Amino acid sequence: MIVSLLVLLPWGIALWLSLAQRSAGALTIAGALAEILLCIPLLAGDPSAVAAIHLPLLGALWQLQANPLADLFALTTALLLPVALAVQWHHDEYLHLARILAVLQGALMGTYFANNFLGFYIFYEIVALAAAWLILRSGKKDRRAALTFLLYTVTASLFLLLAVLPIYLNRGNNTGIYDFSWIQLSGSDLSGQIQLLLFLGMLAGLGVKLPLFPLHGWARGAYVQSAPAAALFLSGATVLAGVYGLVHWAVPLLPRGALLFSPAGIILAAIGTLYGAFLALSTSELRETVAYSSVSHMNLVALGIFALQEQAWSGALFLSIAHAVLAAGLFTVLAVLEARGLGSNWEGLGGLFRRMPRFGAWTLLFFLMALGLPGLGNFPGEFLTLLGSFRVLPLWAGIATLGMIVNLVVFLRAYERSMLGQINPRLPAQIADLAQREWWIFLLLGAASLYLGLGSQTLLSDFAQLLPVHSPLLIGGAHGH
């Protein structure tokens, strides 16, 4: 029951906001907080499940079930929404943004909990649609960026659907039961070659969301052109749908294909990690820096998943959650700049620390998190991912590790040009330092980052119990130890 509520509550709020058409900040915040509260019983281990809309030959379409990974991702998504709302709080378009974000949040909850592939697919499409809508209606309202995003995801998800069909038919032929539920689809006896082909298909559909190199073409437009609060939620939460799809659907459904693809996947993701870092290096636009470093981090997540190795998996899942905190922090930094009309190209900044020391200090914290400083949230994920994949393919994991040097240059240089040095004469004489609201957002995110960075085990021990659920492959050997 709870899992259904998790989807329906945000949708209900979105509907109410559409019908009422008046300012309702309190309602959106209350709804977001209620969503967080709803996640808590799940973490306690409530195996809540519902099944409705039974269709012949397809299974129950509205079939939602809690599982440990979904619970964690749901909580992350739920926690991220109030942050996005708080970042956008004083904005004229608050109501509009809150409405789309609520739709997006409900759909994301659906993708995490869906136990029927068609249900997952529909939720996944709604996510894409809502995300495109978000890009279209927020920030610079760039139609081109929204369209690019939509075309990427639509084309990709076509592959996703086509790749699952043969599995469905194979299982149906073997068992006589035609059903799209997870348990029915897993365990197909397709040959390795076919599995590899189908895995590539699913990867095309899911990798776009990450975005996996070279499917990241939409990322720059989406993250740069939309409002910071929107980009925050897109890069923090929406990408989780892609990660979840890979971990919960693609790999368990096609274990042999995943194993065959593993070396190529590691190489591809290692290239993507460095590629993102290098692109972040070659821009003076902070938004692009943030966008590409997000691409780089998500490719590292993919690297960990492809490695099919215990530590790498835990690291990748850890990193995807830490990345949500990081994205929130970095896009809040951009939002603060935008709220003061400062622009985000460092050519127009410089010496800002002197005018905004509090802002400068928090910015440094999140930049340090992004460059993988131990003690902050990203490091355990990056470390475990690289350590684990190093045991599988040392050369390429080692190459991906070199990305840490590039990342350092990227963020220190960005910090130096925008915050340090002499005050840029083009800056206005009076710039307000952080407001209370902004300071609290940073404080909470910073605390979360430190907690992830030093108390990493609380999260990692959760992964230990979910690994056998999602990937019997890892336990049975593959690249285990």
Next chain:
Amino acid sequence: MTDWLFLIPGFPLLGALINALFGERLGPRRCGRLAAAMPLLSSLVVLAIWLGPGAEPALLDRLWTWMAVGDFRVDLTLRVDDVSLVMISIASFVGFLIHLFSQQYLRGDYGERRYYFYLNLFVAGMLILTMANNLLLLYLGWETVGLCSYALISHWYREPENAWAGRKAFVVTRIGDTTLLLGIFLLFAQYHTLSISTLLPLVTAHPAPALLLAASILILIGAYAKSAQFPFHIWLPDSMAGPSTVSALIHAATMVTAGVYLCIRLLGLFAAVPGMLEAIAVLGAWTAFFAASCGLAQVDVKRVLAYSTISQLGYMFMGVGIGAPSLGLFHLLVHGCFKALLFMASGAIILIYADDHDIRHMGGLKYRQPFLRWTFLAGVFALAAVPLISAAFYSKDAIINASFLVAGGGVPYALGLSGAVLTAGYAFRLYFLVFEGKPSELEVPYQMGWGMKIPLALLAAASIGIGWLQFPPGWPGPHLWVHWLAPELGLPPRPIGLEGGLLTLVGALATFLGIALGYWAARRERAGRGLSRWRFLASGWWIDGTILRLFPAPFYALGRFLRSGVENLGVQGLAQGGLRDGLRLSAYALARGENGLASRYAVSMIAGLLLLLLLIWSWPL
């Protein structure tokens, strides 16, 4: 039980936290005092170890599990044995003295609170680094001090050069950090543990030659980058952009010695690789010689000391490499005292000359500042290793002499000894130029308070007397050091009898020759014909410039190529264009209106799904 060890890094960490959260309300003065109290409390706990249980057997304090996945497990365990006891004593006590000195030195600075935050965080990081029993925890401390070094070098961030110098330091050391991380990966892949006390016996019992060779080279690069060894030394001279107290703490007494400490910790690993220790000895001696030669030609008072630090660290590595790690550690302690003294004193000198760093503009300071002169001279004595009455005579000369006894020690001995001549040379050149001669008119009156004098006096006393802990073999007097450390580090080779006497004499002659060289160099410098005009030496053998010209550019070029060539043309252009052409009709339809976009997409999605269902339902089963 020793579950109070966490207090040692805990106090400065708490100080940093209080400063970060409430510092604005407390104000810079109280932040400063609070910050100074924290390393004092830590050093009292350290003192309690010295007076109380001692560190044999090693003290342990297990805090909590940081990460554990499968066979990988890292506990936050603090460990104090004799070696780390020395290190935490330096970090906490010298750290305290420098905090004390800063109270007056940095009063009224525009970033006082920020300064104390990073200084406290730095001490905490250094203590964690030295107390870590696990390579990953060590790495946590390692990166924390790297961050603080960056932030403090860039302390006066309003000058772009300072911000750049901080970044340069962080980037160069990060290269080493990354190779260190790769070394850690290799060791873990082979031995399934990162706990140092578990790892080393495994390495000895099951050596894997190729892997160990790779791992030790990678780790050594990390140590060299951190300890500013050739050719990774290029960041240290520029790091002098930070306040002198920062140079004293980070770039003399503590952080830069972390690489030496790591080598001492992992000695078992390096010893398992044939030829590795010999290489460390030769490279160390080479760095000692090379940097000393550069020191002779510098005109910035702090750059002289920076090259001196690089050179002295080279001696420490040499000590480790020739199988005398306890002497290396001894010199680390001695150097920590006298170089912290010299850096702090140079800070005062720079204030007196109104922020002028150029020693050619100085002179005759001994008349107005006798206290500064005598304490500085004590440091110069120690740096030059003046026989009998300076600490380095008992530590640095002991290393050079020991190398003579080791097989293949000829090259390190020759380099080390000629380095010693140059060392005494640049040390006394600096002293003569600043303190002797006619008083310079640039001098402004400056009164040092007790907060500045006490640290200088204590460190001056240590620079003279701390060497008496360990006299050369056969001499009357205490022989405490090497025997105390022998259970952990073994006994170093030490010349005895006639051979020992002769080697000591040669070492002493080298010092006196160097003093003469320094006198000569100072006179020429005064006359405007000094070694500083020799660009080759002054620029550090052109190494910094060469590296900066060769290495960063290709990376930026690659970035630009990937951006314009691959991303803009390929990914954004071709793929996107192709995608759009392929879907031109639907794209056109979709782009007609925002509301149309959503609804049309929804319609087409539903239609697609229905088509799919139709397909499935009509499938001939």
